[in-house]
Structure formats: structure tokens, C-alpha cells
Amino acid sequence: MDPDEYFNRTRMVIVAGKGGVGKTVLSAALARLAARTGLTALLVEVDGRNALAPLFEVGEIGYEEAVIASATDDSAKILARSITPDTALVEWLDDHGMKLVSKRLQKTGAIDVIATATPGIKDLLVLGKIKQLVVESDADIVIVDAPAAGHAMTFLRAPALLAEMARSGPINTQAHAVLAMLQDPKQCEVMLVTLPEETPVNELIDTAFQLEDDVGIQLAPVVVNGMYPIIDGLDADLSGVKSNLGAAKIDELRAAGDFRQQRSILQAGQRARLAEMLPLEQLVLPYVFDADIGLPQIDELADALAEAIANIELPGAADETAGDQ
């Protein structure tokens, strides 16, 4: 499947997974790949951590939409914005004719009081704003760098929870509208990321089933990030090798080779386990050994992503090939 075709299947990809597995890096790589294919991508950060900006070597990303990178093709670009509950609430109140109220609330810090009184309301506000972007933005694809781990579930469950809690009124309306978006595969899907390690894989499996059962959201292929490239010859027998390195050095080399080989075997085992437990395609991204992750490394990962996407067959694509025959 072409990346272009891939991105055209849906309006929004929500990138989710345990903290530290590479959500922010993957979000950036997806945006670069989309831009490379000639699409405009809108990157949305929701945890207020300003983690995307350094990857693109720009300053802080704010609430207002800003261009953070031009792709080689001038027509394609990457836009970004940071949406926090506070900014989303102020805008919501303003839009609903409550400018004065919102000014007062901002001044007195009462926003936190409202949010604490209604669980899920912060998440619903952010998702409501995202929904508006999905509908109104000129971007071809919206990429959301979702909150970490447990919060991602709370975040995506909030609309269902509030639809149930608030039986009528604006919160009910908003909750239903957001839920409808989450449940429509043409509008959104969740891309779960993991490292090829025991705990993150277990968590990914749990999250995947919960998202399907509780939210009814479409799951994209899962991303296995940080796979060590296979190096041939690591298990070579060094015993007969003549070298002026000396026996101690050769032993050290053998130990390092063994360690690396073991890591690769463990990683492959976790991938296989994930495949067995979860019937979703896997997109594999390599571990990048550079000291810092910046734009060149993100582009390297975007290359790997393009290759992985090229190798998958999703229902839509399979139908097309069947039609060609």
C-alpha cells in the first residue's frame, strides 16, 4: 500500500501507547511521511509538554496553528498546534456566547474547579476541539500525539462516559458528536506503539482490546519501535580465529556479540508474541543509534515507515487488487 493511499483512508491518526515507547517520535515521522507524499499534515500535541517542537528544531508550539516544516514539495507542509484543556475551554465558552464568563474563569482559576467537578470534561473539551479541526482543517491528515499510557484510555473513554452521565444539554451533545467521530473509521483510527519488550507489549494488548470494546475505535496497524537491526555473523565461532587482539579482547568481543544476539532474539520473541495475541499488522521501526533524535533521524524513521506501509495489505487495498484481476 502506498503511504498516500494509507493516509487517505482516514482523516485522523491518534498515536497512543505507554510513556517512552516513541509516540512523539512516531507522530513526527508520520507527519514527515505524509508531507513527503504531498499531503499537508496537522500535528496535534495534547499533553502540553512541548515535545514535538525540538524534533522539528522550532520554538514552542502554541494553541494557534503554525507551519513548523515545509516539505520538499512546496504545496505540502506540516502544521502543528498544542491543545490543552484550559485553552479549549476558554474557546468553547467564547464560542457559546460566554466571553465574559471565560474571562472571569481565567482570572480566578475557576477552570480547574469546573474540571475537577466533572470527571472527563477536560478530555472531552480537548477531543471536541480536535473534532472541530478534523472537520474544518485544510490539512489532509491530522496526527494526534496522545497522552501516555493509562491517560490515553481515560482520554478516549471520556466521551462515552459523559454521554452516559449528562443525559441532555451541551455536554451530552458534545459527547455524542465526539463519540461518533471516534467510532467512524473514515474519520479516525488509533495507532498503538510499543517497544519489543515484555511490559509494553502486554500493555499494548490490553489497551487494544479495551479500545475496541469500550470505545469501538478502529485500530491501525501496530508499531513496534526500536527493533535492533539484525547483524549477520554475530554468532560466528571465534575460537580458531588468528588475531593480534589477544585472547582477552576476543572474549570481550564475543561477549558483546552474544549480548546483542540475545537482545535480538528477545525482541523477535516479543514481536512474535504480539502477533499471536493481537491479529493486527505490524509496522517495524529500527532503533536509531545516534545520540540525539532530530529531523535527520525522524526522516530515517519515516523511510522505514514508508517501507513498512508498502508491505502491508489492508482490507481496502486488498479489494482493489482483487478488482484488477
Ligand SMILES: Nc1ncnc2c1ncn2[C@@H]1O[C@H](COP(=O)(O)OP(=O)(O)O)[C@@H](O)[C@H]1O
Ligand atoms: N526508534 C528509535 N530509536 C532510538 N531512539 C528512539 C526511537 N524512538 C524513540 N526514541 C527515543 O526514546 C525516547 C522516548 O521517545 P518519545 O517519542 O518521546 O516517547 P513517548 O512520546 O511515547 O513518551 C526519546 O528520547 C526518543 O528520542
Ligand SMILES: [Mg+2]
Ligand atoms: Mg511524547
